[in-house]
Amino acid sequence: MVMVEKDLEEPQDLDLLEMALCAAARTGKRVVVDLSMVDFFSSGVLDALLGAGRRGRAPLWLAGPLSPTALRRLELTAAAGLFHLTGSLREALTLATGQSGPAPAPNAR
Template sequence: MHVSIPVSEHVVLVAELSCQLLIFIGADVRDEWSLQGLALGIELGQRSGKQVVVDLSEAEFFSAEVLNELLRPARKGGQLPRLAGPLSSVARRRLEVTGALKFFEVFPTLADAVIRLPDTACSDVTEASGGIQHRSSTATEAASPRLR
């Protein structure tokens, strides 16, 4: 099964499932608002105890700042997000060259990352087979109250 959710450039979208928080990033996340949206989405997932999945399938390239945000949970003693692809050759190369690839669980598709949960009792596994419903449109909208 292939789940495809169109995202525009510079947009970070967040969808919440009962066991996971999904973050979808656009083709080129470099601007401050998108980076803050990514950081807030990851923080929301960490605070909720949910597995965070970052969909990088639209990211042709991502900056060092994006990689820093993806690695931030480990620096705070938290769990790294799962990464969903397919990853572009440039994105995969950035992870390989920096040595970060070995720290992440990387899945070929978003559907694979969502379905392969350690806790198969999660009710969203069956919902994921029929598609993913967005509950909120952006990480900043999903973050109420604001996280710091």
């Protein structure tokens, strides 16, 4: 899993993202990218995500909720269909691993 905790605006941010995506793809497992804390991403970020999917030979799982701006970029570039988009990290991890995950903890009263 790759967690992105801010908008990636600096060149070194993009380099770090690409390194993280490459490392995740080398595991041979499905790659989940948490974009829930990202408001905007550039075409360079989109290229990195698309490249990682091609290298891993499987679409990435993008965990949201995605910001309206990020979702709009995916839709305008017709890239939304190239990823598995989910509403939460938990949903992405569950679907990507094919496991139901732990049961939620009961509310303490």
